[in-house]
Amino acid sequence: MLRFTLLFTTLLLGACSQYPFSSNVDKQNFSTYFKPSSVTIYSKEEATKLDAQWLGAITGSSCQIEINDRPASKADARTKARINAANLDANGIVFQTCVTFEADSSCLSNVICYARAISVEQEK
Numbered sequence: 001m002l003r004f005t006l007l008f009t010t011l012l013l014g015a016c017s018q019y020p021f022s023s024n025v026d027k028q029n030f031s032t033y034f035k036p037s038s039v040t041i042y043s044k045e046e047a048t049k050l051d052a053q054w055l056g057a058i059t060g061s062s063c064q065i066e067i068n069d070r071p072a073s074k075a076d077a078r079t080k081a082r083i084n085a086a087n088l089d090a091n092g093i094v095f096q097t098c099v100t101f102e103a104d105s106s107c108l109s110n111v112i113c114y115a116r117a118i119s120v121e122q123e124k
Contacts, residue, residue: 036082040092040120047094052118058084058093059114063107072109074098081115090117 042050060081062072070076077098085093098113 035086036079039082039085039090039117041078041082042092042094042118042120044094047092047116047118050092050118051121052092053121055085055088055090055117055119057114058088058117059112060084061110061112064109065107067108069108072100072107072111074100074111074113077111077113081113085115085117088117090119092118092120094118 058081060077060079060083062074062076062080064070064072078095081095082093093115095113095115098111101107101110101112103109
């Protein structure tokens with residue numbers, strides 16, 4: 001029985017070795033995958049209590065281009081805004097609003113979130 005199991009496992013693994021491995025993780029952009037986690041989301045009320053420097057206004061957008069693509073979402077737009085904030089060396093973000101747009105020639109569905117990128121020093 002043990003021989004049969006070893007033989008079967010060897011044949012199974014050997015058969016799978018002919019298939020190429022493919023991943024959606026891009027080695028060159030690996031750090032981008034973790035950028036959103038370096039930016040903390042603060043409410044407008046919390047931001048008034050922080051010792052923070054305003055770095056700039058940013059946006060994040062989510063656009064469904066093709067019918068088979070995922071619909072645009074507020075979550076994707078907010079994540080992209082956090083990436084844009086990280087690109088400004090911000091460690092915080094304060095969202096102002098998210099707007100859902102009607103379908104047009106470029107997007108079947110579209111959400112854009114507007115925010116402020118901030119650098120938080122310490123709480124007051």
